[in-house]
Amino acid sequence: MEHSHGDPLGGIPPEASSAWPLWLRLALVLTTAFVAGIGFAQTGELSRRLRSGTVLLAAASAALSLVSIVAVNVNVFGGLGHAVLVSAVAVLLGKPRYARWVAGALIVLVVAETTVWTAGEGSSLQLVLDTAYVVAAVAWLGYALLDRSRPLWVFGGVLVVAGLIRLGTSGLVFDRRIYSTALGLVLLAAILVPVIGMLMSRTDTAKYTAGAVAAALVAWSAAAAVPAPPELPVPGVPVLVEASVAGQRVPVLISPHRPGRNLVHVPASAGAVQVSVPGRAPVNASPVAGAEGSWAEVDLPAGRGEVVVAKGSASASVDVDTGDQPGPSLATGVDGPECASAALGGLVAGVRQVLTRCPAAALSDEDADALRKLVSFLNSRGVKGITLVSDDSERSVRAAAVVRDAATNAGIRIGGDPRQDNALVAVAGWSVAASALPKVTAQQAEAPVHPHGIYVAPWLLNTPIGTSVTTFSVPLRFDPREESAVSYAVTVGNKFGGESPTIAGFHAWRGSVPATGAQIYAVAQVTAMPMGPDEVHAPGMPMIEELAGQWIAKATVVPVSAQLD
Secondary structure, eight states: OOEEEOGGGTOOOOOHHHHHHHHHHHHHHHHHHHHHHHHHHOOSOOOHHHHHHHHHHHHHHHHHHHHHHHHSOOOHHHHHHHHHHHHHHHHTTTOHHHHHHHHHHHHHHHHHHHHHHTGGGOOHHHHHHHHHHHHHHHHHHHHHHHOTTSOTHHHHHHHHHHHHHHHHHHTOTTSTHHHHSHHHHHHHHHHHHHHHHHHHTTTTOHHHHHHHHHHHHHHHHHHTTSOOOOOOOOTTSOEEEEEEETTEEEEEEEESOSSEEEEEEEOGGGOSOEEEOTTSOOEEOBOOTTOOSEEEEEEEOSSEEEEEEEETTEEEEEEEEOOSSOOOGGGSSTTHHHHHHHHHHHHHTTOOOOOOOOGGGSOOHHHHHHHHHHHHHHHHTTOOEEEEEOOSSHHHHHHHHHHHHHHHHHTOEESSOTTSSEEEEEOSOHHHHHHHHHHHHHHHHHSOOSTTOEEEOGGGOSHHHHTTSSEEEEEESSOTTSHHHHHHHHHHHHHTTTOOOOHHHHHHHHOOOOOOOOEEEEEEEOOOOOOOTTOOOOTTOOSSSOOTTOSSTTEEEEEOSOOOO
16 A cells, blocks of 8 residues: 655655656756866876776766657757757866856856756855855865865865754644654754765765765755655644645645544545545545535544545645644534634644634624615515525524524514515524525526525635535625735645535634625526537637636635625
8 A cells, every 4th residue: 555645745746757857857967067077176187997997977967868858858959958968068077177167157157057957946155055055065086085185074065064954943843843854854954964075075985975974965965855744733723735635735624633532624626535544444535515626524632633535545744733622612513614614724824723612503693684674685585585595503592693684673583484574594503595586596497585685604715515405695794806805715726636615624724804894695506508619609608617716616706795784
């Protein structure tokens, strides 16, 4: 059985398709470093053996640079320049005056190629460290093999100092990730191997010293391709990682990350997934009413442990550390997915906070006010009766009371015949609403019930509920088409396998903002009109049904009222 670790271990993905460019790059850096080092450090004629070996390495380096142009889309001019320079060094062996200049240019090119791989880190310090490490390593390689009279420990000292700074800025130095993650181990090698090389340089073991330097340079170069591991799991802070399972990157969310019952969530794009903890039978992750993706409930012990995510015979483990305190009571059960969605919104925004409460635990003042204004809106539309859909959660009970009080003040009856001037208002949680609303739609197809339409509480705006009925309306204090709402929708979709946005997640992602007025928004399913292959689309007509940033897949969300008084 394939058993790998997810990103908590910061490992290189096991897929050959993504790993082989790394090996190509490392081979290119290593062969080029030897050639550049010999060319830079030579002072006269070389031995036949060393000359032949250098020419062979130069040929390999030139070939690898040309292969890189085709195989990994390396810049054509950069690849050709690399091949020309490394070949020129080989031709000029034995002519130190000229070879040294060409080798210097080749070293500059190697530094540039190394910094390209770390450019995503966006740090000028990283550029300085790359330059210092590569130049010192290449020079040390050459002088270790050709001129042992030089103070080689100086080169080793540069490597050690650069490695220590890189490790210090990685955030791994003070926790167990320094020895339990691939990045930590690679950075340790980039520091410790040069120390070994300095000790070897005090003897006549030139080839062993050169080997140590080469290994250190490989470790440094590989560090740029090793993904940074996520933060260590913190008790009570839901865990969000990507696990490599069966050649697929699977986002995994574990909430509330406390001892006892926990929810493990994966996106629908993950396919069939099983979840288990050591010593327990695996649980199939399956859909939950009103929520996207697949969910599994598992019991986690107190303290450190792991959750195993499997697809067929392949699996990956996710580190957890639940502590010893209980989590929120609503973090699991029917209201658990909404609570997990709120946690996900904060995590994709980079906020790692202990989950202390869930949205269904209380009715916010903003939502209570929106529901009162919704009842006033219905009264202005001539609605005479309201059918309430609620459940026994604290938020729903309070919301139902708010609607009843507002309806009583407006002279609107609660309950009664749904066929006469009635509207349906759903203030339940995701699960109950997802079960009740399709039944109402089926009733509407057979008889004219709830002629004034279906209205839902703000927290019920999500794709599973939005696509369970043909149309409904919802009071919102933001426009789902505005920049921040679209940015959140795109972010959560990108970071969690195409997951759609939720109100709970949006509030956590956005943080505290000044309250604005509420408006009624209509949600309606839309089916794209099929077009022939040669037909011209009308201006503004979307070419596809699902666009990045949509709140409800294959549906429109548009305002149908002014701000409510």
